[in-house]
Amino acid sequence: MKYISTRGQAPELTFEEAMLTGLARDGGLYLPAEIPVMSFDDIAGLAGLSYEEVAFRVMQPYIGDTFTDAEFRDIIARAYNGFGHAARAPLKQLSEGQFLLELFHGPTLAFKDFAMQLIGQLFEAALSRRGETVTIVGATSGDTGSAAIEAFRGLDAVNVFILFPHGRVSEVQRRQMTTPDDANVHAIALDGDFDDCQARVKDMFNHFAFRDEVRLAGVNSINFARVLAQVVYYFTSAVALGAPHRKVSFTVPTGNFGDIFAGYLAKRMGLPIDRLVVATNQNDILHRCLSGQGYFKGSTIPSVSPSMDIQVSSNFERALYYAYGEDGRAVSQLMDELSSGGFDVSQGAMEALRESFSSGRASEEETLSTIASTLAATGELLCPHSAVGVKVAEEALRASDGAGTKVPMITLATAHPAKFPAAVEEASGVHPPLPSRMSDLYEMPERLSRVDNDLAAIEDHIKRHIAS
Ligand SMILES: Cc1ncc(COP(=O)(O)O)c(C=O)c1O
Numbered sequence: 498m499k500y501i502s503t504r505g506q507a508p509e510l511t512f513e514e515a516m517l518t519g520l521a522r523d524g525g526l527y528l529p530a531e532i533p534v535m536s537f538d539d540i541a542g543l544a545g546l547s548y549e550e551v552a553f554r555v556m557q558p559y560i561g562d563t564f565t566d567a568e569f570r571d572i573i574a575r576a577y578n579g580f581g582h583a584a585r586a587p588l589k590q591l592s593e594g595q596f597l598l599e600l601f602h603g604p605t606l607a608f609k610d611f612a613m614q615l616i617g618q619l620f621e622a623a624l625s626r627r628g629e630t631v632t633i634v635g636a637t638s639g640d641t642g643s644a645a646i647e648a649f650r651g652l653d654a655v656n657v658f659i660l661f662p663h664g665r666v667s668e669v670q671r672r673q674m675t676t677p678d679d680a681n682v683h684a685i686a687l688d689g690d691f692d693d694c695q696a697r698v699k700d701m702f703n704h705f706a707f708r709d710e711v712r713l714a715g716v717n718s719i720n721f722a723r724v725l726a727q728v729v730y731y732f733t734s735a736v737a738l739g740a741p742h743r744k745v746s747f748t749v750p751t752g753n754f755g756d757i758f759a760g761y762l763a764k765r766m767g768l769p770i771d772r773l774v775v776a777t778n779q780n781d782i783l784h785r786c787l788s789g790q791g792y793f794k795g796s797t798i799p800s801v802s803p804s805m806d807i808q809v810s811s812n813f814e815r816a817l818y819y820a821y822g823e824d825g826r827a828v829s830q831l832m833d834e835l836s837s838g839g840f841d842v843s844q845g846a847m848e849a850l851r852e853s854f855s856s857g858r859a860s861e862e863e864t865l866s867t868i869a870s871t872l873a874a875t876g877e878l879l880c881p882h883s884a885v886g887v888k889v890a891e892e893a894l895r896a897s898d899g900a901g902t903k904v905p906m907i908t909l910a911t912a913h914p915a916k917f918p919a920a921v922e923e924a925s926g927v928h929p930p931l932p933s934r935m936s937d938l939y940e941m942p943e944r945l946s947r948v949d950n951d952l953a954a955i956e957d958h959i960k961r962h963i964a965s
């Protein structure tokens with residue numbers, strides 16, 4: 498399997514090269530040259546298998562001969578061994594036709610663990626085989642950073658630097674990043690928002706002298722391996738509800754578009770997905786775009802679902818690549834226009850996007866009231882991000898009932914409520930406790946650096962702190 502850039506001007510790479518490379522050298526994002534397809538029987542055969550076996554069957558065609566089957570199975574087993582639920586991603590019924598996919602049973606209590614625990618193992622195996630070391634620099638609005646630090650802490654071949662927006666992540670998220678005392682992990686608080694953090698990471702990838710000097714690698718969803726690992730739970734959940742014999746829809750709390758893009762890949766692989774519903778908070782650039790208003794950046798407004806406080810949605814570029822008929826030049830031009838504010842999506846591309854995606858938005862009040870109403874109706878305590886999803890899913894279900902369709906809707910519950918105790922308690926009156934294994938999180942000393950939102954200052958900081 499070869500990997501190509503969304504902007505069409507970077508060398509084609511193998512899976513392993515794309516995983517270790519991060520951003521393509523033309524500024525684009527890597528994608529498989531062809532999306533593997535699973536037959537009806539292949540998908541039917543997933544019923545009743547363990548999460549790990551489904552993960553192997555879904556991902557193996559993408560990784561080709563990077564690892565032997567035995568090595569890859571072993572990597573997958575180690576990745577999910579530390580999850581706190583035997584099903585890894587349990588599915589719960591909220592009401593008739595409405596389901597919740599709990600993706601927060603990993604070590605840092607967010608869906609990011611599904612991919613990060615896997616790529617921690619993949620990086621370790623690939624780097625030790627090559628005898629190489631890398632410097633991972635990541636941007637986070639809270640969850641990617643904690644998951645990355647957890648997955649890579651203590652590894653000799655990797656130094657990790659995570660940029661997070663100062664004062665804009667929850668206390669639990671911050672502490673998950675600042676309390677690990679391993680010498681190879683570094684939390685950096687940046688003055689700015691998540692979009693600034695992500696822009697600086699991409700700047701570093703586009704600064705080839707720095708990139709090559711530190712052997713830069715990325716674990717944001719820039720990295721295709723991150724997205725790939727997230728494809729798996731679309732299969733396990735859809736099959737649990739009767740796919741491929743029956744269609745399902747998904748509503749996905751969305752910020753950087755990585756998770757829902759994984760759903761798009763699952764659909765292209767043959768999973769019978771009816772709708773992929775993008776659920777945004779008040780930072781609703783994607784909802785506005787899918788409603789036909791173009792893709793124009795506004796300023797990011799802090800919300801009760803801070804991990805989704807994103808305006809420049811990195812993986813939307815991957816969706817645009819397919820919507821524009823795999824035309825790298827067109828994508829390149831759109832991304833140039835985005836740097837000066839935004840762009841209108843062509844009519845053809847809008848039609849292509851709408852074949853798979855629809856969207857909705859939840860205000861702050863709607864998010865909080867959904868936490869309270871879901872608790873009252875079902876006993877499920879949602880995190881604010883998952884609440885954005887459930888609110889938008891309810892609307893989508895009402896609309897589809899009107900159209901007479903009876904396709905079950907699965908909403909992705911992307912984080913544990915205990916990561917956002919203040920908002921959850923405000924909404925429901927219930928203080929969600931952290932799992933007992935994390936009960937000392939508030940007592941442990943923190944270690945972080947404040948760095949200006951300035952490329953040269955960040956690069957200098959990283960070079961000075963790379964553990965020898
Ligand atoms: C808890 C939570 N929910 C939803 C999202 C949005 O996911 P994505 O950025 O893949 O759209 C994020 C951040 O990525 C998150 O941390």
Ligand SMILES: N[C@@H](CCOP(=O)(O)O)C(=O)O
Pocket residue numbers: 636637638639640641642716717718719752753755804805811
């Ligand atoms: N919400 C994310 C933002 C980064 O997204 P990624 O999927 O590209 O890593 C976070 O929690 O950091």
